[in-house]
Amino acid sequence: MSVEGYDKHAFEPFAVTVDLAVFTIREDRLQVLLIERGEEPYRGRWALPGGFVLPRESTDDAARRELAEETGLDGSPDRFHLEQLRTYGDPDRDPRMRVVSVAYAALLSDLPEPRGGGDAVHARWFPHGDAPPLAFDHDAILSDAYERVCSKLEYTTLATVFCPERFTLGELQQIYEIVWGTGLDRPNFRRKVLATPGFVEPVEGPPRRTAGRGKPGALYRAGSAAALQPALLRPTASLSRGVRSIADGSRRVTLGVQC
Amino acid sequence: MSVEGYDKHAFEPFAVTVDLAVFTIREDRLQVLLIERGEEPYRGRWALPGGFVLPRESTDDAARRELAEETGLDGSPDRFHLEQLRTYGDPDRDPRMRVVSVAYAALLSDLPEPRGGGDAVHARWFPHGDAPPLAFDHDAILSDAYERVCSKLEYTTLATVFCPERFTLGELQQIYEIVWGTGLDRPNFRRKVLATPGFVEPVEGPPRRTAGRGKPGALYRAGSAAALQPALLRPTASLSRGVRSIADGSRRVTLGVQC
DNA sequence: ACAAAAGTGTTTGTGCTACACCCATGG
DNA sequence: CCATGGGTGTAGCACAAACACTTTTGT
Numbered sequence: 001m002s003v004e005g006y007d008k009h010a011f012e013p014f015a016v017t018v019d020l021a022v023f024t025i026r027e028d029r030l031q032v033l034l035i036e037r038g039e040e041p042y043r044g045r046w047a048l049p050g051g052f053v054l055p056r057e058s059t060d061d062a063a064r065r066e067l068a069e070e071t072g073l074d075g076s077p078d079r080f081h082l083e084q085l086r087t088y089g090d091p092d093r094d095p096r097m098r099v100v101s102v103a104y105a106a107l108l109s110d111l112p113e114p115r116g117g118g119d120a121v122h123a124r125w126f127p128h129g130d131a132p133p134l135a136f137d138h139d140a141i142l143s144d145a146y147e148r149v150c151s152k153l154e155y156t157t158l159a160t161v162f163c164p165e166r167f168t169l170g171e172l173q174q175i176y177e178i179v180w181g182t183g184l185d186r187p188n189f190r191r192k193v194l195a196t197p198g199f200v201e202p203v204e205g206p207p208r209r210t211a212g213r214g215k216p217g218a219l220y221r222a223g224s225a226a227a228l229q230p231a232l233l234r235p236t237a238s239l240s241r242g243v244r245s246i247a248d249g250s251r252r253v254t255l256g257v258q259c
Numbered sequence: 260m261s262v263e264g265y266d267k268h269a270f271e272p273f274a275v276t277v278d279l280a281v282f283t284i285r286e287d288r289l290q291v292l293l294i295e296r297g298e299e300p301y302r303g304r305w306a307l308p309g310g311f312v313l314p315r316e317s318t319d320d321a322a323r324r325e326l327a328e329e330t331g332l333d334g335s336p337d338r339f340h341l342e343q344l345r346t347y348g349d350p351d352r353d354p355r356m357r358v359v360s361v362a363y364a365a366l367l368s369d370l371p372e373p374r375g376g377g378d379a380v381h382a383r384w385f386p387h388g389d390a391p392p393l394a395f396d397h398d399a400i401l402s403d404a405y406e407r408v409c410s411k412l413e414y415t416t417l418a419t420v421f422c423p424e425r426f427t428l429g430e431l432q433q434i435y436e437i438v439w440g441t442g443l444d445r446p447n448f449r450r451k452v453l454a455t456p457g458f459v460e461p462v463e464g465p466p467r468r469t470a471g472r473g474k475p476g477a478l479y480r481a482g483s484a485a486a487l488q489p490a491l492l493r494p495t496a497s498l499s500r501g502v503r504s505i506a507d508g509s510r511r512v513t514l515g516v517q518c
Numbered sequence: 519a520c521a522a523a524a525g526t527g528t529t530t531g532t533g534c535t536a537c538a539c540c541c542a543t544g545g
Numbered sequence: 546c547c548a549t550g551g552g553t554g555t556a557g558c559a560c561a562a563a564c565a566c567t568t569t570t571g572t
Contacts, residue, residue: 013273014272014273014274014275014312014359015273016273016275016348016359053273053348053359055350055357056350057350058348058349058350059346059348059359060348062348084345086343086345086346087318087343087345087346087361089275089312089317089318089321089361090317091314091315091316098314100273100275100318100359100361102346102348102359168523168524169525170523170524185561185562185563185564186523186524187525187526187563187564188561188562188563190524190525190526191560191561192561195560212522212523212571213521213522213523213570213571213572214521214523214524214569214570214571215522215523215524215525215568215569215570216523216569216570217523217524217525218524218525230559230560230561233561235562427550427551428551428552429550429551444534444535444536444537445551446536446537446552446553446554447534447535447536449551449552449553450533450534451533451534454533472543472544472545472548472549472550473542473543473548473549473550473551474541474542474543474549474550474551474552475542475551476550476551476552477551477552489532489533489534492534494535519572520571520572521570521571521572522570522571522572523568523569523570523571524567524568524569524570525566525567525568525569526565526567527565527566527567528563528564528565529562529563529564529565530561530562530563530564531560531561531562531563532559532560532561532562533559533560534558534559534560535556535557535558535559536555536556536557536558537554537555538553538554538556539552539554539555540551540552540553540554541550541552541553542549542551543548543549543551544547544548544549545546545547545548545549
C-alpha cells in the first residue's frame, strides 16, 4: 500500500475469492454446507461454497452475496451472523493460478428450505465431523472456522442465532452442548444466562411450548447484548484437580470433535 | 474458489498487499511504526508500512519480508510476534485501483537500531494516540490492531515479546499498564503471573538488576506457555464499590457483517 | 406410576480485589 | 531519615461447580 515504486502492471494478476464456512444446527447436530465440485481441479470433491469477488464489490458484500445465493436466504433481516475469519494466501493453494481467499464464517438458524442454491450444483449439509476430505485448503479453513465458532459462543451471545426466534433455555443449552460436544449443568447454565443482562429476554404472553414430553419451558428471544461480560467458558477437558478419581465419567457426553 | 463457470480472464485484476501495524514499547509508551508517503495519493501523509505480495510468495511471507525490510530485524529468531489481523477489501479504499489488503499486527521488543529501513523513505515511531491521521483506511486498521493487541495481552503470554530477554515482574507489569492505559495491583499481578505455569521462568544465577532506585527485582525470561488459562483481564472501566450501575456492554466485540 | 424436562435451592471451593505490611536499595 | 520499588499476607466477595430437590407435563 505504501510501496514507492508503483506501477499498475508491475505485478501479476491475483484472483480474490471468498470462501464460506456456513454452519447451522439440524437434527441435533452441527452441520456445514458443502458443494460438490463439477470440474477440475478436485472434480467430484466437496468444497466450501464461495466465489470470486466482483470488481466493484467489497469482500463483505461478496460474502453476503454468496451466502444468499447458496442458501436462498434473501431479505432475512436477522437470524444469521456472518463474519470474516481470516485470509488464506499460500501461492500454491489453487493449482490454476494465484488465488487469495478471504474466508468467512456464517451461522444460520435452521432454514425452512433445505437449500435454495440457484445453480444446478450439488449442495448439501454435512454433520461436522462427517465431512469428507475437502478440496484445496478447505479442510484447514473449516477447522479454523469451527474453532472460531466454539470460542465465539464463550464470550458472545451468538448461540441465539442458531435458535428459532423463540426458544426455551433448554434449547439454547442444547446449542452449546452440540457445538462444544460437552454436557453442561442445567441449573448453572440457566443462572448464567439469566444473570447476563441482554442475553435473552422473556417473551410476554408466555404460551409455553415443549420439545417432546416433560414440563414446557418458558420462552425467550434474543436480547440486545452482544458480549458476555463474564464469559461462559466451556469446561476444560484437560486438567482434573488434585487426585479426584471418583465421580468423573458420569454423564459427560463427550462425543463430537474437540475444539 | 468453487465457482463453476471458471474463466481465467473473466475478472479484472486485483492487487493484493500486506499492511503492517508494528508496535513496540519505547520510552514507556506504546509506539507504532509509520512511513511518510512520497507520492500520490496521500503524498506527505503518514501510513502503515506495507507493500505488494509477490507472485510466488504467501501473504505471511510477504508480511515477514516487509517487517524485515522496514525494521531491519533480520535473523532475529524470537523476540517478535507477527500475526494476521484481518483483510480490508472495500473497492474504494485505494483510488488508483482495486487493492485488497491483508493486515498484520507485529509486536517487537525495542530494537537496538531505531530503524533499518533500506529505502530512503521517512519512517519513525509515533506514540499510539499521537499518530496523525493516516492515509487510506489505515486509521481503521491501526485501531483494529490496537484493540487486538490489548485483548491478546489478556489471554496470551504475548506481553513478554515487548520485554527484553530478561526482565523483572515490575517491567512486565509496566507493559500491561502502558498498553492498557490502566494501573494494576502489584501483589495481585505478581501472584497471577507466577501462578500461571509457563508464563515466566526464573533466571538461574540471580544477578539482580534495577531500573532506577529501590530494591532490585528477581529476573525472569519468557516461558513456554502461549495461552493464559484463566485470563488476565484488564480492569473494567466501571465503578468499583457500592452500587453497581447496570451498564455497560463495555468490552468490544467484533461483530461481523451481521444480519 | 413413571419418565423426562423445567425450575429452585444450597453448599463448597476457587480466584480475584483490595489493602496492610515488611524488605532492600539509593540519595 | 525518606522515597521508591520488590515482595508477602490476608479478609471479603463474586462466581462457578456440583448436586439435592420440587414441579409440570406426556405416556
